[in-house]
Amino acid sequence: MFKKHPKALPFLFFSEMWERFGYYLMVGIFTLYLKDVKAGFSMTEAEAADLYGTFIALVFLTPFLGGLLADRYLGYRKSIIAGGLLMAVGYSLMFVHSLATVYTAMTLVIIGNGFFKPNISTLLGNVYSTPQYEKQKDDGYNIFYMGINIGAFICNFISAALYSAYGWGYAFLSAGIGMFIGVIIFIAGTRHYKAFDIKKEVSENDMPMSKIVMLILVPSIIAGVIGWMIPGSLVGSDSTDAFIFACIPVIYFYASLYFKANAEDKRPVAALLAIFAVVILFWAVFKQNGSALNTWADRYTDRTVTGNTEHAFRFFKQAQPLAYKKDSVALYDEQFRLQKENGVVVKEYNYPTYFRNIPEAERPSDGNEVSLWATNLSQSINPGWVIALTPLIVAFFTWMRRRNREPSTATKIAFGLFISGLSALVMVGAVYASNNGAEKASVLWLICSYGVITIGELLLSPMGLSIVSKLSPVRITSLMMGGWFLSTSIGNKLSGVLATLWDTYDHKANYFWLNFILLMSAAILCFLLLRWLNGIMKEKGVK
Structure with missing residues (x-):
């Protein structure tokens, strides 16, 4: 796999693999931990989804600053190492069961990811910048992306085994290791x-760090505080208001890059900003894997294992076999009815709700037990598909390239959005x-829904990293990579906002129809922009 690529690729591949191991382990069990009545914090679905959305949003917002500092001052290697160590400490702190510790750990992971994520992607792009490897850049990013998903695949099995045997803390600790x-x-x-690892010269057109x-960081903090303190909530919760307000100065900064760019850079920067805007809706749907789709796996999916399957899953089951209590379903329904009447969304309860949607x-029988595979294992379906499909996607586009028929990177992104939208239809069918x-x-x-969206993801996510590397002006490459992650951040927060609506939809098909409409709207817009985007890429001499 690495034979025809730069020698740096396997080291970056495995570094990113372990970084994603930690991140996706935490994301896979985060909402389950928050909602756990016995060993968690007994949060409601909306409360857990809101905190989850805020976390994954801020994780992808800080690359703006991390990319800027690496470009101008720290360089890529120092930034990557510092970010990795901060995240390692943050994950390890989750071992301690305390809400204050959770927020501290989240903060360290958020800051650490800001230094790590944009700079390892940019460093990979620099490695492929030589004439010898330039044509393999898309393939290099695809292979790199597979490393991300190997880490994301194995982490859920490790965490399931650890939290089933020893508790949540040990699962989080393994992410730090x-x-x-x-x-x-x-x-x-x-x-x-x-x-x-070359720091960029600051030109006279660049905005000084001070x-x-x-003009950006301080206003963002002030705006975020104002958003938090506004009485009531404008968009669902105080944290969402704070996030939206805090993003405004950062969005202004990226818009200013276009207006202040020289004539040569203006169109490429405009193209990247357009792509950043379009892909927000992809992340808004895709990142529901840790919230709404995790809930679907937990409450609505048949997770029972028996016979040989039970033996195979013996390390990856829930901590204890689930005992059926005859009155638990009626009790849950009554509590749910009372809380809905009072305008409150029902919390998880200290009795099993798994049996609620099993015909009586x-x-x-009363007191009998069933064995279930751990909910977070569903988080390995998507990375499993990535690992299986990446070689096929790479081989397919290599075959097309040899025949001079390979679509442009922008075209791949447009089709990625369209195909991703079809995955929502699969979930409509499930409902x-x-x-x-x-x-x-x-x-x-x-499995089918994740399979479809994975095809879309492989056409969009690694291609996004690639197109940033191709179109960015050299002096702000890492900063523009931070812009890609800013769009991811906004989409991630929107995913949390959408997930908080889960319990408000009596017919769950309407929830997935909303996802379908959002993705198809983004796809149509991207297709409308294709001729313009492809023209700019042709001007830059890239495809």
Whole structure:
């Protein structure tokens, strides 16, 4: 796989693999931990989704600053190492069960990711900037993306085994250990990318750091505080208001890059800003894997394992077999009805709700137990598809390239949005097949939905990293990579906002129809922009 690529690729590949191991381990169990009545914080679905959305939004907002500092002052290697160590400590702190510790850990991960994420992607692009490897850049990013998903695939099995046997804390601790391993691997490969770690000269047109602090960072903090303190909430919750307000100065900064760019850079910067805007809706739907789709796996998917399957999943089951209590379903329904009447969304309860949508005739006898595979294992379906499909996608476009028929990177992104929208239709089918959740749905629905959106993801996400590397003016490459992650951040927060609406939809199909409409709207807009985008790429001499 690495044979025809730069020697730096395997080191960056495995560093990113372990970084994503830690991140996706935390994301896979985060909302489950927050909602856990016995060992978590007994949050409601909306409360957990809101905190989850805020976390994954801020994780992808800080690359703006991390990319800027790396471009001008720290360089890529120092930024990546510092970011990795901060995240390792943050994940490890989650071992301590305390809400204050959770917020501290989240803060360290958010800051650490800001230094790590944009700069390792930019460093990879620099490695492929030589004439020898330039034509392999898309393939390099695809392989790099597969490393991300190997980490995302294995982490859920490790976390399921650990939290089932020892508790949530040990699962989070393993994420920290994985991140430390990633930092060690990165340091070991230094000689292969040291020459590509070049800080950019600050030109007279660049905004000084002091001005960025005073005109962007400080206003963002002040705006965020104002958004938080506004009485009531404008967009669902105080944290969402604060996030939206805080983003306004940062969005202004990226818009100013276009207006202040020289004639040569103006059109490429405009193209990137347009792509950043369009892909927000992709992330708004895709990142529901840790919230709404996790809830679908937990409450609406048949997770029972018996016989040989139970033996195979013996390390990845829930901590204890689930005992059926005859009155638990009626009790849940009554509590749910009372809270809905009072305008409150029902919390998780200290008795099993898994049996609620199993027909009474099919429920076990009172006191009997069933074995279930751990909910967070559903988070490995998407990365599993990425690992399986990446070689096929790479081979397909290599075949097309040899025949001079490979579509442009922008065209791949447009088709990625369209195909991703089809995944929402699969979940609409799942809702109808389960009689609107009144019965358990087969896990095959989740597998198929993730399979479809994974094809879209492979056409969009690594291609996004690639197009930023191709079109960015050299002096602000890492900063523009931060812009890609800013769009991801906004989409991530929107995913949390959408997930808070889950309990408000009596017919769950309407929830997934909303996702379909959002993605198809983004796809149509991207297709309308294609001729313009492809023209700009042709001007830059890239495809």
